[in-house]
Amino acid sequence: MGEGIFELKGKSAVVTGGSRGIGLMIAEGLVKAGVRVFISSRKAEVCDEVAANLSKDGECISIPADLSTASGIDHLGSELESQAPELHILVNNAGTAWGAPLEEYPPESFNKVWAVNVQAPFHLTQKLLPQLKAAASPEDPARVINIGSIDGLRVPALENYAYSASKAGIHQLSRHMASALVGHFITVNAIAPGLFPSRMTKFMFENEGAEQALASAIPLQRVGRPEDMAGTVIFLSSRAGSYVTGAVIPVDGGAATLR
Numbered sequence: 001m002g003e004g005i006f007e008l009k010g011k012s013a014v015v016t017g018g019s020r021g022i023g024l025m026i027a028e029g030l031v032k033a034g035v036r037v038f039i040s041s042r043k044a045e046v047c048d049e050v051a052a053n054l055s056k057d058g059e060c061i062s063i064p065a066d067l068s069t070a071s072g073i074d075h076l077g078s079e080l081e082s083q084a085p086e087l088h089i090l091v092n093n094a095g096t097a098w099g100a101p102l103e104e105y106p107p108e109s110f111n112k113v114w115a116v117n118v119q120a121p122f123h124l125t126q127k128l129l130p131q132l133k134a135a136a137s138p139e140d141p142a143r144v145i146n147i148g149s150i151d152g153l154r155v156p157a158l159e160n161y162a163y164s165a166s167k168a169g170i171h172q173l174s175r176h177m178a179s180a181l182v183g184h185f186i187t188v189n190a191i192a193p194g195l196f197p198s199r200m201t202k203f204m205f206e207n208e209g210a211e212q213a214l215a216s217a218i219p220l221q222r223v224g225r226p227e228d229m230a231g232t233v234i235f236l237s238s239r240a241g242s243y244v245t246g247a248v249i250p251v252d253g254g255a256a257t258l259r
C-alpha cells in the first residue's frame, strides 16, 4: 500500500522564483525526485546558471520572466504552452516583501507586493489551466501549490503591512481556487512557511548569534531547512497528498500556533 506513494518520476513542474531561497529548495527537491522542472525568475543569467547546475541531477529548464507584469506572465505562459503541454505541478513561490512604518508605507511598494504575491499566482494559474487540466485525472489530480507565509496567519512583529495582507490573501485565494478547480481534478493548497534563511530574511541573520536567538523563539528550536520545504511539496505533489485540497499548511516548527 505504501510503496511508491511519494513517487514523482516523469512529472513536469514549474517553480516560480526557483533561482534562490525557498524556490530553489523546492526545485532541487523536485529535480532529485525525477521531475522535469521549469524555473523562472527575473535575472536571466542567474536563472540559466541555476537551471544548468540543477540539471546535473536531472532535468531543469530556465524560463526567465518578470511576474510583476502582465507581459512577463504572458511570456512564461506561452513558453510553457509549447514546452509543457501537460503540467502536473505548479508552485507559485516567487514573492517580494516591503517593510516601512505605517505612516510612511509607500503606495508603489504596496502595489508591487500585491502584484507579485497575489496577482501573479492568480493570473499564472489561470493561464496554465489548459496544461494543468491536460495532466489531471481523478486518480492523480494536477497540483497547484501557493507559497503563503505565517505572516498571513498571525500579525507579525515586522511592519510589512502589504506583505502580511498579501499572504492572508493568497491563503484565501488558494481555498477559493481549490473550490473552483476541484471538479477538474486540480488540487490547490498553500504552504505557510515560518522562518527560512534566504535573501528575503538575510537581514534577520546578520548579527552574531542571531540564528540561535531566532531559533530559541521557535517551539521546535530551529529555523527551516531545505528538506522541510522540499518534503512538503513532494508530499503535496505525490499520491500521498492527492486527497488534500483547499488546505493551508504551516511549515514553521510550531511558530504560528504553539506556545
Ligand SMILES: NC(=O)c1ccc[n+]([C@@H]2O[C@H](COP(=O)([O-])OP(=O)(O)OC[C@H]3O[C@@H](n4cnc5c(N)ncnc54)[C@H](OP(=O)(O)O)[C@@H]3O)[C@@H](O)[C@H]2O)c1
Pocket (backbone or CB within 6 Å): 016, 017, 018, 019, 020, 021, 022, 023, 040, 041, 042, 043, 046, 065, 066, 067, 068, 093, 094, 095, 096, 116, 147, 148, 149, 150, 192, 193, 194, 195, 196, 197, 198, 199, 200, 201
Ligand atoms: N524565507 C522565509 O523565511 C519565508 C517565510 C515565509 C514565506 N516565504 C515566502 O517564500 C517565497 C520565497 O521567498 P524567499 O525567502 O526564498 O525569497 P528570495 O530569496 O528573495 O527569493 C525570491 C525569488 O523570487 C524571484 N522573484 C522576485 N520577484 C520576482 C518577480 N517580479 N518576477 C519573477 N520572479 C521574482 C527571485 O528572483 P529574481 O530576483 O531574479 O527575480 C527569487 O528567485 C516568497 O513567496 C516568500 O514570501 C519566505
